[in-house]
Amino acid sequence: MVSSEQPSSAAELERRIFSGTATVAILGLGYVGLPLAVAFARTGLKVMGVDTDAKKVNSITSGESYIGAVDSAELEQLVRAGALSATTSFQALSLADAILICVPTPLTVDREPDLSFVLATADSIVEQLRPGQLVVLESTTYPGTTEDVLQPILESRGLVCGADFLLAFSPEREDPGNPDFGTTDIPKVVGGVDPAATRVAETLYLKIVPKVVPVSSPKVAEAAKLTENIFRAVNIALVNELKVVYDSLGIDVREVLDAAETKPFGFMRFDPGPGWGGHCIPVDPFYLKWKAEQNGTRARFIELAGQINIEMPRYVLARLEAVLPRDLEGARILVLGLAYKKNVADPRESPSFEILELLRQAGAEISYHDPFFPVTPRMRSWPDLEELKSVSPSSERLQSSDAVVLVTDHDSVDYATVLKHAPLVIDTRGVFVKGRGYDPDLISSKVVTA
Secondary structure, eight states: OOOSSOOTTHHHHHHHHHHTOOEEEEEOOSTTHHHHHHHHHHTTOEEEEEOSOHHHHHHHHTTOOOSTTSOHHHHHHHHHTTSEEEESOGGGGGGOSEEEEOOOOOBOTTSOBOOHHHHHHHHHHHTTOOTTOEEEEOSOOOTTIIIIIIHHHHTTTSOOBTTTBEEEEOOOOOOTTOSSOOGGGSOEEEEESSHHHHHHHHHHHTTTSSOEEEESOHHHHHHHHHHHHHHHHHHHHHHHHHHHHHHHTTOOHHHHHHHHTTOSSSOOOOOOOSSOOSSSTTTHHHHHHHHHHHTTOOOHHHHHHHHHHHHHHHHHHHHHHHHOSSOSTTOEEEEEOOSSSTTOOOOTTOHHHHHHHHHHHTTOEEEEEOTTOSBOOOOTTOTTOOOOBOOOOOHHHHHHOSEEEEOSOOTTSOHHHHHHHOSOEEESSOOSOTTSSSOHHHHHHHEEEO
């Protein structure tokens, strides 16, 4: 049961945050945690990063960033100044005033929530938890996780939420590769277990973002994050289905979208692709689907969107097989791009890996090019995919291929050379569309959209 009393130390914690003397611990130093750690360290707060991956900890200690959104020079400066440190030891948590949890929340093989990282982290926190601390979960999850899963673990050694420590949920809102919105540009939603937790968490995040949006509970904050990503997932599925339908009718879906986009109201453009990718969009909808089923309801729209997006790599392969002038077995196929989106070094849940796996199963001779991945990273969802090295998309390589499958449209690729020398291009990103300056005769003779 949550105490209705405000912790006597809440006001003191707010004072420490205001004065810049508070210490922040961030658990999980990945795509969310490391940029967050740097953002807080910039403000003068002392930041401790904790991660079980010793390689990440050593990189931070050496001032070497492994994430594109974090500049190595700034990281090194913050580390040298003592504003930011990193460790694999959870004992450091006892020294923190605020503990922010930024660990992964993936899916199981059955597409159900996998909270193993959150649970393991909570078990480590409770051993160090002391009165007066604020704990905030940032990892995307289903409504109820903060209060029904995390809170009981944190209270398991006698401390009471609301009386001894504060607990809140504030979802991460990262968009890797977005030049307009970084960690410190995006408003933060905050939902505390009680008003004191909400207020102190709001005070903390106002150190790094221009606006904090307080909501009535962690459940609302958890649901808000899922809603943001489900909105995108459903619209991606819609435009992907439109692509399939319009392809069958001989209509260019992107020309349709160009025309529809001229309407100044009531339309928001989403572009089709080879499927969904990233840690959020292919994962988060299934968290709400699972929670709905636990409550005896069905999220039918979410189920359908997931089915459509999951099937898109197979549609790409079917388009390739339909136009390839030979069998896929033994065919030399060059895949352009491993990252889930252009110009980022992020392979999580990228449809490229599913396409590579399908090509492998079909007996194709596969190669790939991606400037961000010299070697294929190990991916949990595709454990049998052989290790490959990125090759240069030279004119010779293109000419010797039977087809090129363009999956990720990195700006660094010379697409004019691809169009000129590749015998066949399966374009999943709309690179070779009318009006972009490419030879229309070559496009009509070589390019197939998928």
